[in-house]
Amino acid sequence: MRFSASSVLCTASLLALGVAQAMQNETSYDLCPTCDGNHQAAKERRLAEIKQSILEKLHLERVPNVTRSELENIPAMNELISSYQARNGSGSDQMYGDQSYGFTPNPDYDDSEDFYVKPTEAIIFTDPDLTEKYLEISGWVIPDNLFQFKISSTILTQRLDRAEFRFHLPCAVIHELGDFTAVIEKVIRDDYSGYRTKKGSAKHVRGHQCSRDHPGRWIQVDVRNDLDSWFKTLGEENLGLKLRIYDNRGRDVNIRLATHSKHRPLLKLTVSNRSKGRSRRSSLAVCDETNRQVRCCRYPFTVNFEDFGWNWIIEPRKYEANYCNGECPFVFTSHQHVVTQQAQNSATTMSAQQQHQVSKNPITPCCGPRKLNSISMLYFDDQRNILHGVLPAMVVSSCACL
Numbered sequence: 001m002r003f004s005a006s007s008v009l010c011t012a013s014l015l016a017l018g019v020a021q022a023m024q025n026e027t028s029y030d031l032c033p034t035c036d037g038n039h040q041a042a043k044e045r046r047l048a049e050i051k052q053s054i055l056e057k058l059h060l061e062r063v064p065n066v067t068r069s070e071l072e073n074i075p076a077m078n079e080l081i082s083s084y085q086a087r088n089g090s091g092s093d094q095m096y097g098d099q100s101y102g103f104t105p106n107p108d109y110d111d112s113e114d115f116y117v118k119p120t121e122a123i124i125f126t127d128p129d130l131t132e133k134y135l136e137i138s139g140w141v142i143p144d145n146l147f148q149f150k151i152s153s154t155i156l157t158q159r160l161d162r163a164e165f166r167f168h169l170p171c172a173v174i175h176e177l178g179d180f181t182a183v184i185e186k187v188i189r190d191d192y193s194g195y196r197t198k199k200g201s202a203k204h205v206r207g208h209q210c211s212r213d214h215p216g217r218w219i220q221v222d223v224r225n226d227l228d229s230w231f232k233t234l235g236e237e238n239l240g241l242k243l244r245i246y247d248n249r250g251r252d253v254n255i256r257l258a259t260h261s262k263h264r265p266l267l268k269l270t271v272s273n274r275s276k277g278r279s280r281r282s283s284l285a286v287c288d289e290t291n292r293q294v295r296c297c298r299y300p301f302t303v304n305f306e307d308f309g310w311n312w313i314i315e316p317r318k319y320e321a322n323y324c325n326g327e328c329p330f331v332f333t334s335h336q337h338v339v340t341q342q343a344q345n346s347a348t349t350m351s352a353q354q355q356h357q358v359s360k361n362p363i364t365p366c367c368g369p370r371k372l373n374s375i376s377m378l379y380f381d382d383q384r385n386i387l388h389g390v391l392p393a394m395v396v397s398s399c400a401c402l
Helices: 005-023 039-057 075-088 132-138 171-177 224-232 333-349 352-360
Strands: 118-125 159-169 180-190 194-205 217-222 241-247 266-272 297-299 302-304 313-315 318-320 323-325 367-380 386-401
Touching: 039 323, 039 386, 075 118, 075 266, 075 313, 075 367, 075 386, 132 194, 159 171, 159 224, 159 241, 180 217, 194 217, 194 224, 297 386, 318 386, 323 367, 323 386
Parallel strands: none
Antiparallel strands: 118 266, 118 386, 159 217, 159 266, 180 194, 180 241, 297 323, 302 318, 313 367, 367 386
16 A cells, blocks of 8 residues: 555654643543553453443443343333244343344444434333422322333434333222223323313223132233334423223223332333434454454444343343454554654654654554444333333444454
8 A cells, every 4th residue: 555745644643743732731641542452451441441431332321220030020111022032042141243233224323423322212201299290280180090201312302103101900999990991191281271181092891801810910001102202302392191991881980090010100112323224234253352453443342231230231141342452553654754753753842851752752543433223122121110212322343453
């Protein structure tokens, strides 16, 4: 490969500028920590980076204080886990890496250009707290079976594909009711009376489908059309839902649902990115621990979330993250005199100590990720809701001297 004199001078100027900027911080001169060949240190740095990256991508300030055992045997949660395992492989021993996990970005998609999670499914439990807004609404709407749901902007900025309102009734109650109809009413603002409810979706339930000795049954009502305005207004019209139950004679039956147990009502949402397309995969150049290379290379690295107590991540339990390590030679050795002269000219503004550090730490390319892939994750957020989403840039696909 040939370089013109102008391109060499331009590159030399940029490198020299980098020298000056890096030397302004007199407390640290470790310009390329991944070039030192220390694999254990590289793994520790990679793990710390992954932990911080996951919390940032999921918009979490701290690790959620919740585990999957608290919400076991909820059908909606089991559905998400089964769906996840069907797409990505079943069992906690599966390790994921270098796959697209059902994620289909647009043709120009590049993981490195994205950062935050792309949600695909969510289980939103009713909020048991009596918020100021709830108290205001309950002054106009009878609060029996009036439910609020906190839906984050991460979900609301997506396209709503499916939405179900689910509530649980003991079979003894269903057997006593016989056939009944569940009606969902959406809370809306009223210019004259403050707030009121608007009749929405309904579902007819046959009582004989639940035997008396069975513990209970989850009833599902399609509320896709009812929640459409919530997404169009980014949650501004999310004022809550009210459930009414009518017996087979059309009489309103007063049945209070639980709001604090694992049987509390929930929303099961399926969302998608507003732009979709085909996925891309990259070629791999892989080294391993038994045959380490001096040059920059990609090495396998397994992250096991259970090893450091991150049980709030439901799936995957572990995945192949990979890391980069190795040496990178100086790029423009044939024109090194040009680069050196440019660096010396820029160094005239440095202190003597900084100039000494330049001579000790010549600017070289750094071994780092060239391409990054996504992983699919099922997890609890800080509101104890269950979400399924795609986290970009979590798997090192290939490494290069950058």
